[in-house]
Amino acid sequence: xQSVTQLGSHVSVSEGALVLLRCNYSSSVxxxxxxxxxxxxxxLQLLLKYTSAATLVKGINGFEAEFKKSETSFHLTKxxxxxxxxxxxxxxxxxxxGKLIFGQGTELSVKP
Amino acid sequence: GAVVSQHPSRVICKSGxxxxxxxxxxxFQATTMFWYRQFPKQSLMLMATSNEGSKATYEQxxxxxxxxxxxxxxxxxxxxxxxxxxxxSSFYICSARASGEDTIYFGEGSWLTVV
Numbered sequence: 001x002q003s004v005t006q007l008g009s010h011v012s013v014s015e016g017a018l019v020l021l022r023c024n025y026s027s028s029v030x031x032x033x034x035x036x037x038x039x040x041x042x043x044l045q046l047l048l049k050y051t052s053a054a055t056l057v058k059g060i061n062g063f064e065a066e067f068k069k070s071e072t073s074f075h076l077t078k079x080x081x082x083x084x085x086x087x088x089x090x091x092x093x094x095x096x097x098g099k100l101i102f103g104q105g106t107e108l109s110v111k112p
Numbered sequence: 113g114a115v116v117s118q119h120p121s122r123v124i125c126k127s128g129x130x131x132x133x134x135x136x137x138x139x140f141q142a143t144t145m146f147w148y149r150q151f152p153k154q155s156l157m158l159m160a161t162s163n164e165g166s167k168a169t170y171e172q173x174x175x176x177x178x179x180x181x182x183x184x185x186x187x188x189x190x191x192x193x194x195x196x197x198x199x200x201s202s203f204y205i206c207s208a209r210a211s212g213e214d215t216i217y218f219g220e221g222s223w224l225t226v227v
Contacts, residue, residue: 032214043118043205044156044218051214090155098144098209098216102155 002027002093006103014111019078021106023065023091026072032094033074035065037087038105044090050074061085086110115139116208118219125196125226132192133222135206141186142208147179150203150221162189186211196226 007022025031032051036044048059055067065076074091088107092100115138125131135145143164148156160181161169168181178200180192189208193200205221 034216036218041203041221041223043116043220044207046215046217049215094216098207098214099146099158099161100156100207100216101158105155 002031002101004091004093004101004103006089006091006106008106009104010107010109012109012111013081015083016080019063019076019081019085019108021076021089021091021108023074023076023103024072025074025091025093027093033065033067034092034094034100035059035063035074035076036090036092038090039087047076047089081108081110083110083112116142116206116217116219118204118206118222120222121220122223123225125224127197127226128195130192130194131196131224132190133204133206133224135189135191135208135219137187137208137210137217140208140210142189143186143211145183145189145206145208146216147181147189147191148205148207150205152203156205159191193224196224198226200224201226 003026005024034049035047038044047063048057050057050067058064063078088105090105091103094100117136119134145162147159150156159174162181162183164183170176183189206219207216
């Protein structure tokens with residue numbers, strides 16, 4: 001069975017500071033991994049995805065994530081936070097077929 | 113990029129009535145669509161996998177007779193909440209996978225309030 005654990009339900013950073021959102025996965029087969037962002041009362045927007053190509057994945061809005069098989073991690077980072085980055089972030093794992101299993105979500109707050 | 117549209121975005125219905133939510137892939141064909149439910153401040157829980165031309169596959173604990181899913185074409189899946197109760201009030205989100213691709217696209221979500 002596949003699962004995802006996001007460490008920290010809420011992360012707060014100052015504007016301009018590094019953003020680090022943690023995600024660990026469990027999968028018996030090579031996984032596909034995704035990070036999505038959700039703004040209040042909206043659907044999900046794909047930030048980036050890992051599908052067994054390069055382990056360092058660059059996404060939209062300056063975000064990137066690194067797949068580390070030895071640590072079963074897929075942490076999301078951004079060098080410098082903007083106020084507009086405040087949102088809910090979800091890590092998700094999928095094997096094949098498109099069925100996504102989501103983590104609990106991490107709410108990112110950005111302080112001026 | 114690929115777009116998935118949900119309609120309605122918000123709906124209020126009375127207890128005991130049924131309500132239908134549509135999920136459309138606007139510029140691609142989706143043999144498979146997925147329906148999720150999200151409670152406030154919580155994660156998305158997969159309800160069912162909708163397969164074009166066949167029966168939906170429901171996750172454990174989801175009542176298939178209550179949450180009817182129909183995927184009649186390659187661009188449309190519908191979720192009908194039958195005999196709605198206030199506890200069915202939630203944010204329902206669909207997603208779709210384009211045939212031959214590994215990217216999943218999400219709709220904007222539909223707020224259901226049962227009064």
